[in-house]
Amino acid sequence: MKAIGFITVIITALLLLQAEKDFPNWGDPESPASSYRLSQHYITQTFPETTVPNMVTAVLADYRGYDTMFETVVIFTAGIAIIGILRVFGSSSQQEHKEPKLTTKKPDIIVATTCRLLLPIIQLFALYVVAHGHHSPGGGFQGGVIFGAGFILLALSRNLQSAQEWVPENRILNLAGIGIFIYAGFGVVALLSGGNFLDYGFLTKLLPGGVEDARSHSMLGVEIGVAFTVTAIMFSIYSNLASNGKMKEGI
């Protein structure tokens, strides 16, 4: 069986290397992707149309906002699926007796202190990444992952219960839903203001500034929605994996 896999890998690699000859050079301005007029529109018109310097975020959150909304829904669905597979609700009393007592070992002082000092910095950086996502690299996904990683660090350095004092399970699921609600809410408000779904230019009545500023501010709003969902789902996946779905004792 291993030999068949090895031969398949070799043949696929040879085919890929063969196809690689047809690729344009890296950074070639004449390549089809660079010379297509849609790419040129994004490169030249992103800043005049949206006042957002980071055109990656502008394409993600504005021009292709529909894609990003459903990417967030995909992450939400993945989290729900992991809860559905792993989470064990209300075990019977017989199993309760067999389980060992929860270890309430005091965390190591060096680890606990380092993580306590590190955690505010991680969370501040995550908020910066979310809030500054349309001016510098970053955005809702990255910021949400970093914020969720902060909670995971808390759960690792102490135990799962002390992290769950901050983010209990029901609050996590509410947060994940609220994130998508914020994102879709921007779309629906644009729809009610007379535009298309997620057409942020029509939000000028609610947001300060002109059409360009409305698009920039709406991008920040939807990034915050994405960050809510991603933070919640990342910590939910971790706590389900680490506690065998019982949400009592982590690693």
Place this chain on the structure above:
Amino acid sequence: MIWIFDIIILVFLVITSIIALQVKDLLSAAMIFGVYSFLMCLLWAGMGAVDVAFTEAAVGAGVSAVFMISTVLRTDRRSSD
């Protein structure tokens, strides 16, 4: 001279991917996947795709490694393959 860094990173990528598949200890394999993701992140950053590099560092090298390690610790550490 950026191509020298590219060659070094690509060689390490091949090495880490082969080790991650060959090693019997799944905890080591999970950690080496983290290293692989970080090398990919360096490659993206070298190409100027900073947003992709950032995502790769946060999701690939950070959180997925934690997910895989916690799964390994909760299941079986030895590969039956």
